[in-house]
Amino acid sequence: MPRFPAPVTSRLPTVGTTIFTVMSRLAAEHGALNLSQGFPDFPASPALFDLVAKHMHAGANQYAPMAGAPPLREALARKAEATFGTRYDPEHEITVTAGATQAIHAAVTALVRPGDEVIVLEPVYDSYVPAIELCGATAVRARLRPPAWRPDWAEVRRLVTPRTRMVMINSPHNPTGGTWAAEDLDALAELTRGTGIVVLSDEVYEHIVFDGRRHESCARHPELRDRSVVVGSFGKTFHVTGWKVGWALAPRELMAEFRKVHQFVVFTVNTPVQLALAEFLAEPARYLELPAFYQRKRDLFRAGLAASRFELLPCSGTYFQLASYQAISDEPDTALAERLTREIGVASVPVSAFYAAPPEQGPEARLLRFCFAKGEETLSRACERLAKV
Ligand code: PMP
Numbered sequence: 001m002p003r004f005p006a007p008v009t010s011r012l013p014t015v016g017t018t019i020f021t022v023m024s025r026l027a028a029e030h031g032a033l034n035l036s037q038g039f040p041d042f043p044a045s046p047a048l049f050d051l052v053a054k055h056m057h058a059g060a061n062q063y064a065p066m067a068g069a070p071p072l073r074e075a076l077a078r079k080a081e082a083t084f085g086t087r088y089d090p091e092h093e094i095t096v097t098a099g100a101t102q103a104i105h106a107a108v109t110a111l112v113r114p115g116d117e118v119i120v121l122e123p124v125y126d127s128y129v130p131a132i133e134l135c136g137a138t139a140v141r142a143r144l145r146p147p148a149w150r151p152d153w154a155e156v157r158r159l160v161t162p163r164t165r166m167v168m169i170n171s172p173h174n175p176t177g178g179t180w181a182a183e184d185l186d187a188l189a190e191l192t193r194g195t196g197i198v199v200l201s202d203e204v205y206e207h208i209v210f211d212g213r214r215h216e217s218c219a220r221h222p223e224l225r226d227r228s229v230v231v232g233s234f235g236k237t238f239h240v241t242g243w244k245v246g247w248a249l250a251p252r253e254l255m256a257e258f259r260k261v262h263q264f265v266v267f268t269v270n271t272p273v274q275l276a277l278a279e280f281l282a283e284p285a286r287y288l289e290l291p292a293f294y295q296r297k298r299d300l301f302r303a304g305l306a307a308s309r310f311e312l313l314p315c316s317g318t319y320f321q322l323a324s325y326q327a328i329s330d331e332p333d334t335a336l337a338e339r340l341t342r343e344i345g346v347a348s349v350p351v352s353a354f355y356a357a358p359p360e361q362g363p364e365a366r367l368l369r370f371c372f373a374k375g376e377e378t379l380s381r382a383c384e385r386l387a388k389v
């Protein structure tokens with residue numbers, strides 16, 4: 001017998017528990033190697049922990065300014081200038097957030113109005129569409145297709161209407177491991193030229209790009225810089241997903257609106273961690289080493305699966321590897337991901353979770369996502385098990 005004395009009308013009627021939570025829970029229940037939810041299973045730098053402790057003991061334990069601790073905003077400005085050659089004003093154009101998720105939510109809430117349309121590219125990260133729908137706006141979906149998973153710009157162009165308020169993009173891309181080329185940003189700039197469309201660019205994997213590629217950031221692009229909210233996350237870059245600290249970069253007019261929402265969602269973020277991250281950022285090698293670090297893991301994982309019946313799709317960024325199981329089974333991907341967790345002890349994420357209407361045929365169907373942000377021993381054991389499937 002329900003205790004609440006009236007029907008509860010859900011604001012998000014189709015939303016359940018996220019696939020990442022579901023698969024991590026199943027992995028724990030079965031003692032499986034957890035290559036599902038995206039998080040490293042190795043420790044972050046002890047030097048970073050020492051910095052947090054230092055700032056806590058020094059008394060930095062009260063509220064930081066709403067937009068973020070000034071040393072961290074200044075460090076982020078230096079990082080953007082060093083990596084993208086672009087100047088962001090720490091006073092007006094940079095805000096520290098409780099992870100990228102909150103930055104994305106605040107940007108959508110601040111900038112998207114009821115009745116607006118927001119273009120997303122499917123497969124799409126799970127938090128985008130709920131954020132759009134909570135604003136009373138509509139998500140309009142274009143498809144990314146393998147093997148490169150770059151947008152079909154003619155298709156995107158057909159979706160633009162006078163109601164289009166935002167385009168949400170993500171490169172390097174979760175779950176596909178695809179990365180955009182400079183031409184993609186040029187195409188987006190051309191598409192949005194002369195409009196009031198805002199670009200929300202989720203760049204949480206900015207430092208995880210492979211084979212000598214350059215990360216193509218909206219922050220680097222001379223035109224897109226002025227219409228983009230660029231989102232980053234320390235979780236991915238410094239192996240601390242549980243700390244939930246990220247940031248947003250945006251031109252002053254957009255950032256002013258962003259902060260109106262941010263200040264009433266979290267107001268501000270954990271002070272000693274912000275100060276520690278600011279100091280840790282002083283050595284760029286700490287993020288510049290990430291491509292080589294993760295490329296080694298990618299290569300180890302791919303080599304371990306080369307003789308398996310999985311077909312590996314190209315992976316040019318992120319710490320996710322997609323594998324097609326077309327040669328193995330015609331089960332739905334969710335059923336297979338669950339079965340592999342139970343029976344062989346390796347958890348993955350079914351890619352159908354990233355679609356409103358998952359493809360049933362063709363190369364986009366029958367894909368599992370494996371996270372290779374794991375120790376070499378874990379990756380080798382997972383490969384041994386997967387090779388037997
Ligand atoms: N965007 C993408 C594409 C992600 O993969 C993730 C997390 N894995 C996030 C946003 C959220 O990042 P955070 O944990 O900093 O909220």
Ligand code: GLN
Nearest residue numbers: 018020021036037038174
């Ligand atoms: N973004 C992570 C992934 O793709 C999961 C984060 C979460 O659990 N919300 O696996």
